[in-house]
Amino acid sequence: ETGVTQTPRHLVMGMTNKKSLKCEQHLGHNAMYWYKQSAKKPLELMFVYNFKEQTENNSVPSRFSPECPNSSHLFLHLHTLQPEDSALYLCASSTIAGIFYNEQFFGPGTRLTVL
């Protein structure tokens, strides 16, 4: 266990559904991340939150909506997804000290299938 948990571990949804992915870190970190992992792009950064503030939105479609209510929790709200959005969604956390993004601790991921 890395101290980063993700739920659900597997999710199947239709294109008209709305669902949310949850991530929680118990490490006292100040930064949290969402990554998409697929065969085409092994580790694609989606969003970065630093002290609850979004500092990075890597040109992600608006059908993905992140939320960071506090430094320990991160959500990814999903709506009207496309089949090509099927992938493993990984959450990670780290500390940021000075100019360095320190080692990232990844959760187990949510395997998402969009029908």
Place this chain on the structure above:
Amino acid sequence: GQQVMQIPQYQHVQEGEDFTTYCNSSTTLSNIQWYKQRPGGHPVFLIQLVKSGEVKKQKRLTFQFGEAKKNSSLHITATQTTDVGTYFCAGSEGAQKLVFGQGTRLTINP
């Protein structure tokens, strides 16, 4: 924008052979990190390199950071079946986010 290229994409070796993966950045990096992802698992941090020309060892793994801080390598001596997985490098340019390479998938014939 910053790009991190990793080669090779795939590598298959016989158990006991050595393995090396290379990481090249289009820009000078402030630090580079290496991660390993086992099949069906999630990326796990291995090491971080910060200094120009730095070399670090972890048992059979040797990590190098180039003098110009634009490239790095991971070398595994005498591979074992437990080394199977995908190895990612990730570089950061100053206060920028980490950019991951495409990964090198290592498979091993026992």
